[in-house]
Amino acid sequence: MWSTVDGVRKLTGPEAELIRSGCRAVTDRLSQHHDIDSPLIYGIDWFDQWEDQQKRWLLKQVHDALLSDQVPPRPAAMWEATIDVIFLEVLMQIEQESELGTTWWRERVLSTLGRDECRMTECDLPAWRTRVTQLADQILGSPSYQKAEAFRDRGPEELGRYLMQKGLPGDFLEQIPPWIK
Numbered sequence: 001m002w003s004t005v006d007g008v009r010k011l012t013g014p015e016a017e018l019i020r021s022g023c024r025a026v027t028d029r030l031s032q033h034h035d036i037d038s039p040l041i042y043g044i045d046w047f048d049q050w051e052d053q054q055k056r057w058l059l060k061q062v063h064d065a066l067l068s069d070q071v072p073p074r075p076a077a078m079w080e081a082t083i084d085v086i087f088l089e090v091l092m093q094i095e096q097e098s099e100l101g102t103t104w105w106r107e108r109v110l111s112t113l114g115r116d117e118c119r120m121t122e123c124d125l126p127a128w129r130t131r132v133t134q135l136a137d138q139i140l141g142s143p144s145y146q147k148a149e150a151f152r153d154r155g156p157e158e159l160g161r162y163l164m165q166k167g168l169p170g171d172f173l174e175q176i177p178p179w180i181k
Contacts (some may be wrong), residue, residue: 001065001068001069001070001071001072002065002066002072002140003072003075004139004140004141005137005138005139005140005141008072010066010067010068010069011066011067011139014108014111014112015112015139016066016067017108017111017112018090018108018109018111018112018135019063019066019067019086020063020067021090021105021108022086022087022089022090022093023059023062023063023086025089025090025092025093026055026059026085026086026089027056027059029089030052030055030056039052040052042085042088042089043088044081044084044085044088045081046077046078046080046081046145046149047078047081047082047084047085050078050176050177051179051180053180053181054177054178054179054180055082055177056180057177057178057180058078058079058082058177059082059086061073061079061082062079062082062083062086065079074169074175075144075168075169075172076169076171076172076175077144077145077148077149077172077173077175078175078176078177080143080144080145081143081145083136083140083143084136084143087132087133087135087136090105090108090109090132091128091129091132093105094106094109094123094125094128094132095123095125095128097123098123098125106123106128109128109131109132109135110131112135113131113134113135113138144166144168144172145172145173147162148162148163148166148168148172148173149173151163152173159173
């Protein structure tokens with residue numbers, strides 16, 4: 001279960017299918033990328049900074065929490081960043097499929113949004129970026145980790161005040177995945 005804009009719930013139906021597929025795609029990308037000198041980078045520091053096994057652990061934890069009845073994890077930057085990576089991967093898959101002439105990922109996004117648009121063959125990437133962002137916000141709300149990180153630079157008092165206003169735990173930016181061999 002996860003704290004969504006609709007309350008704490010497990011994702012089902014098209015939402016669950018999209019998340020499951022997104023997690024699998026990130027895991028596949030991690031498996032295919034073997035260059036130790038140039039690690040796989042999504043551009044989301046709260047995910048990119050970890051070792052591959054830690055990234056896999058984060059993905060599994062988020063996947064299981066979103067798609068099962070287990071108790072949701074305590075809010076943390078690492079969870080929000082992992083979810084952002086999943087949705088970024090969905091967007092990357094849409095970009096790839098536009099080059100291949102397929103529409104599977106776009107169909108999943110539209111199904112999850114509850115839309116039946118006939119212009120799916122068009123691949124206006126800014127429009128798809130908007131749709132995927134809408135979807136992430138519609139399901140999970142706006143993440144707090146980027147703003148919290150900016151408050152960290154202002155000092156502990158301002159960070160503490162921000163976290164309290166958002167209802168986030170004091171260790172929101174301190175929780176890290178375990179070291180896994």
